[in-house]
Amino acid sequence: MQINKGLIFVGKKSDTSKTKDNIYFNEEVKNGKPYWFQVMVDGKRVTRRGFRTRTEAKKARDELTVDMNRGSYIDPTKITFGEYFLDWVNNRSNIEETTRELYLSFHERHVKERIGKIELSKLAAMDILKFLKYLKTDANSRTGKGLGDETVRRMYATINTALNDAATLDIIDINPVSKLPKNERPRVEKKEREIWNNDSVKLVLSSSKGTTRFWIAYFLAIMTGMRQGEILGLKWADIDFDKRTISIRRSLQKNTTTLKKVKTRKSNRVISMSPLTAAFLLEHRDIIDVEKRILGKQYQDNDLVVCSRLGTPARANKVLEMWYNICDKYKPEHEPKITYHDLRHQSASIMLNEREDIRVVSERLGHSTVTTTLNTYSHLLPTGQEKAVLSLDRTIGFDIE
Known part of the structure; x- marks a missing residue:
């Protein structure tokens, strides 16, 4: 089948079966992306693999055809890594x-x-190695030093x-x-989350109540373990005061006013709230109702639990910023400075120190698996060794002469 500018559809029959529209299916592919196509572009063979469906592969092939007809097709052997990277980022549909x-x-x-200026086909492991060294040593223009381990690891990934x-x-x-030595690949040392003792938590919450309209957000983080975005996206319609439950359905995108559905089935969850939590929420709702009456039409009612004075996210x-102000004013000197997100970990630590079931804690936090909870908070779990050593004494022990 001939297309303008020397575009010819071809395909290998040895390891595939052909579907309609000259799209090929490789039965040996195990990654869930078995469809592919191959064309001849001006005498050169161009292959595109890794499509989940025939329709997806056909769409990619048709887009290639359009690019050829417009003269905007770039030979993969000539494209730079920077050009490819931008195209890859802009065309991904599965990221926020x-x-x-x-x-x-x-x-x-x-x-x-x-x-970015290196041709994609010529990008070598040594180029990646030098790039990683740059990131680790002097990529931070403000300090003249390297970027943090987590940032380097994210960029590498x-x-x-x-x-x-x-x-x-x-x-x-x-x-x-894939050719990089394993010891050259960025790693992030696992650090234990800093948390406060329970008395400090109680002191800061009780002392700061009424000082900011966002106080309820900090209280909810500790009492529910919800993520920051989940709290800022919480609506009154999500709260059942009769059953004392909170349905977590959406999240506020970081540093925006855009609400989105939570990402995973585990994140979309229903958690119980304590009588004290319900009481403070009702008190907070009464305050918002007063603001609505005072502002009238100026108030933008988004049904949000945590919102601005005008009702906006x-x-x-x-x-x-308001949390740090509270810490500066009320935090005991011996306690470390923690972020708003750390309050979620504070919630987990309280529950685990009270020997609550790890499965219940994991469910409340919205972790994908209990393993995630164990990996994050294993240092807080009671080891049970105290009981174990006593059983050894009972079995083997004898009097000291």
Whole structure:
């Protein structure tokens, strides 16, 4: 089948079966992306693999055809890594817009100048190694030092995923990251979360009540273990005061006023709330009702539990700023400075120290598995060794002469 500008559809029959529209299916592929196509572009074979459905593969092939007809097709052997990376980021459909913006900032601040001008087909493991060294040592323009371990690890993982996709689509033969020695791949040392003792938590909450409209957000973080975005996206319709439950259905995107559905089935959950939590929420609702009456039409009723004076979504940075003000004023000197997000970990630590069932704690936190909870909070779990050593005494022990 001939298409303009020398575009011819071809395919290998040895390891595939052909579906209609000249899209091929590889039965041996185990990653859930068995569909592929291959075309000849001006005498060169161009292959695109890694499509979940025939329709997805056909769409990609048709887009390639359009690019050819417009003259905007770029030979994969000539495209730079920077050009490919931008195209990869902008065309991903399974990431949040905030994540896309983060990836684009990676490109603008670091990738473009350091490895962005290298042809994708010529990008080597040594290039990646030098780039990682730059990130670790002097990528921070403000301090003249390297970026934090978590940032370096995130950037490395993003580039690795982009190159994996390029290899899957047969744009490159192999991902150069796979050739890096294991000891050169970024690691993040696991750090235990800093938490306060229970008396300090009680002191700060009781002392700061009434000092800010966002106080209920900090109280909910400790009493429910909800994520920051989940609290800022909570609506009164999500709360059943008769059953004393909270349904977590949405989240506020970080530093925006955009509400979105929670990402996973585990995050979409119903949790119980204590009588004290219900009482403080009702008190908070009464305050908002008064504001509505005073402001009248000026009030934008979004049904949000945590909101601005006008009823609009509360920005995360403003809520965090007010939390730090509370810490500066009421936190005992011996306690470390913790973030608003750390209050969620404070909630988990209280429950685990009270020997609550790990499965219940995991469910309340919305973790994907109990293993996630164990990996995060294993240092807080009672070890049971006290009981174990006593059983050894009873079995083996004898009097000391």
